[in-house]
Structure formats: C-alpha cells, structure tokens
Amino acid sequence: MDERSENVRKCDMDCNMGSVERNMECGMRSAAISRRTKETDIQMTFTLDGAGKAEVQTGIGFLDHMLDGFARHGFFDLECKVNGDLQVDGHHTVEDTGIVLGTAIKEALGDKKGIRRYGSFILPMDDALALCAIDLSGRPYFDFQCQFPTEKVGELDCALVKEFFYAVSYTAGMNLHIRMLAGKNSHHMIEAIFKAFAKALDEATGFDERITGVLSTKGSL
Numbered sequence: 001m002d003e004r005s006e007n008v009r010k011c012d013m014d015c016n017m018g019s020v021e022r023n024m025e026c027g028m029r030s031a032a033i034s035r036r037t038k039e040t041d042i043q044m045t046f047t048l049d050g051a052g053k054a055e056v057q058t059g060i061g062f063l064d065h066m067l068d069g070f071a072r073h074g075f076f077d078l079e080c081k082v083n084g085d086l087q088v089d090g091h092h093t094v095e096d097t098g099i100v101l102g103t104a105i106k107e108a109l110g111d112k113k114g115i116r117r118y119g120s121f122i123l124p125m126d127d128a129l130a131l132c133a134i135d136l137s138g139r140p141y142f143d144f145q146c147q148f149p150t151e152k153v154g155e156l157d158c159a160l161v162k163e164f165f166y167a168v169s170y171t172a173g174m175n176l177h178i179r180m181l182a183g184k185n186s187h188h189m190i191e192a193i194f195k196a197f198a199k200a201l202d203e204a205t206g207f208d209e210r211i212t213g214v215l216s217t218k219g220s221l
C-alpha cells in the first residue's frame with residue numbers, strides 16, 4: 001500500500017467512509033466516494049476531465065441547481081445522491097455534501113503533476129459579481145466575504161453556503177478565497193459563487209504542458 005492509499009485508508013476510518021477509489025483505467029481523473037453517518041448517507045462520483053454532465057439529488061432543490069451549474073460550467077461530471085436528515089434542517093446535508101465533494105476533488109487530483117495549481121475567476125450574473133481564487137497547495141485555508149440579503153433561497157439557508165465551501169476547502173486541502181464584489185439578489189449571488197468556483201477549479205486543475213512535474217519549489221503539493 002503506497003503512502004497515499006494509506007492516507008485514504010486513515011481518512012476512511014476517520015470519516016467513516018465506505019469506499020474511496022480512484023478510477024485509473026481510462027486516464028480520467030475521477031473518484032467515487034460513499035460516506036455514511038447517522039446524519040447523512042452520500043454516494044458521489046466526480047470526474048475532473050468530464051463533459052459537464054450532472055445528476056444530483058440532495059433533497060434540497062436549490063443545492064441541486066447549484067451543483068448542476070458547478071458541473072456544467074467546470075466541465076466536470078458529477079453524480080451525487082444524498083439522503084440527509086432534512087427533518088432536522090439542511091445543515092448536515094449541505095456540510096457533508098461539501099466534505100464529500102472536497103474529498104472527491106482531492107482523490108481525483110492524485111499527485112497533481114502537470115496541473116496549473118492556481119485558478120481564479122470573477123463571474124458576473126446580473127447584479128451579482130463573485131470572485132473565487134484557488135491554490136491547490138495541499139494546505140487548507142478559507143476566506144469567505146459575502147453577506148446575503150435574504151435568509152433563504154428556496155429550501156437552502158444562505159448561511160450554509162459558507163459551511164459548504166469551508167468543508168470543500170478543508171477536505172480538498174485547498175486555499176479558497178470567495179468574495180462578493182456586488183450583488184442584490186441572493187439567488188444570483190450564490191449561483192455566481194458556485195459558477196466562479198467551477199471556473200477557477202477548472203483552471204487550477206487543468207494541465208499546462210510547460211509544467212513537467214509538480215508546480216512547487218518543495219517538489220510536492
């Protein structure tokens with residue numbers, strides 16, 4: 001068992017994950033994760049080098065809409081089925097979906113050889129203007145500066161958007177900065193964040209042929 005598999009195994013035990021595997025067969029960077037706790041039961045397959053296809057069922061319609069946009073605009077493939085304790089509220093469902101997505105991103109990335117590492121995007125959506133900047137450094141850091149004018153959009157608590165991306169950044173080992181530069185409508189603002197994140201992640205995970213190994217003076221990320 002190599003060091004990474006060992007780490008995955010440890011993570012598996014820590015997070016009570018059922019299976020973590022990386023699809024090496026067709027050279028596509030992808031991951032399949034299942035994670036089950038007393039609060040949520042999540043199955044996800046995620047492909048970095050995808051076509052933008054999504055099949056998402058989280059039980060929260062607006063979150064499905066956001067993850068669909070994330071996959072489409074990042075050209076990722078995402079299948080995600082979540083059974084969460086929505087009778088409590090959306091917190092566990094949203095946070096745990098973020099944990100699994102971050103884990104899937106990390107697994108799909110593998111050794112990060114040849115990737116750009118950095119990515120950023122400023123995405124407009126009507127009144128909303130969202131900035132997202134990413135460094136796939138392996139060191140989690142999260143900064144979120146955004147205030148939504150409403151408490152909810154559909155069944156999604158706006159406060160959970162921050163929780164979702166916090167979970168993604170920490171499990172993926174990603175430096176993630178999100179700022180709202182302008183915005184009046186919560187639906188537009190949140191959608192702009194998810195799409196800006198998709199575009200920034202697509203850039204950061206993309207290959208640059210000038211990069212022969214890992215883009216770090218340390219030699220690993």
Ligand SMILES: [Mn+2]
Nearest residue numbers: 065187188191
């Ligand atoms: Mn929309």
